[in-house]
Amino acid sequence: MKKKRLMIRAVILLLLGAAVAYTLYANFTKDDVQKAVVGEKAPDFVLEDMNGKKHRLSDYEGQGVLLNFWGTWCKPCEKEMPYLNNQYKQFKDKGVTILAVNVAESELAIQKFADRHNLEFPILKDTDSQVMTAYKIGPLPATYMIDKEGKIVKYHTGQLTEDMIKDLMEQVKP
Template sequence: MNKKKRRLLIRTIILIVLTSAVAYTLYANFTKDERGMLKAGDKAPDFVLTDMDGNTHRLSDYEGKGVFLNFWGTWCKPCEREMPYMNNQFKKYQDQGVQILAVNVGESDFLINRFVSKHGLEFPILVDKEEEVQNAYGIDPLPTTFLINPQGKIEKIITGTMTENDIIEDLESIKP
């Protein structure tokens, strides 16, 4: 194969790859509103994730309990501000039929463990490595919290930082 033909082949492959990337980006942007458009009253999508201790958590296993489902990242300052409040209330509400689950959005175990140790977090920290749960719930921005009632329906969706009083009110609202 001479140089001209090889160059033409490489340019054609590059052009195909770039065209595919542009087409995918356009498709993803035009359909993002249809994906993850959960609202209050919807059934919360079930999922199975593993926590930092290797335990498996399935949302449907918590039916009959209220679930405070928080999506967060170690780099997110508003997430960092509300984590100690969640930890304080976890201790109080875990015996009242309310479970706090914090889903990290695909970061490394090292970063998550360092964050958990720094803040002394005791509630389950689930890891969504493949970002499947984040996509199913349409998470944007962080932090986002879903209040799920004991029947598995979404009561409320909260984006942004919460105060400790906000968290207490929210946990009370989903208590069985």
């Protein structure tokens, strides 16, 4: 009798505890829901760069990709741009590239910014925010590391240092 009571109570408490734990977990991960998920394939997209050349993410399979979302008004984005540029030059022949997606700004604003910082990597124009919506981008800058199989291996939001960028790019080197 006593054993049975203990069992029933334990089972009920476990069930309730599991429901609470799930709710808390779901609540804290709800902002990541449907966002491109680490460990899964990066949502494919195709965007034009400043020269009108089309870049399709799946065409980059076989090499590592640093996918960076940025805006010209965003200070931390601006700060990490020179680092990205340096590392782009270092890694471009080692099979890791950088794709920098600008979020729906005017061509002029992007061009002036790119000229000012002598950016060499392709800057993609997400004119109607489609890719931004697909990746559910919140605060900028947001950086995804995609490996040679097209899988997301890392996500970072906030400014990156040059060392961090180097480290990230090493990780996806084919």
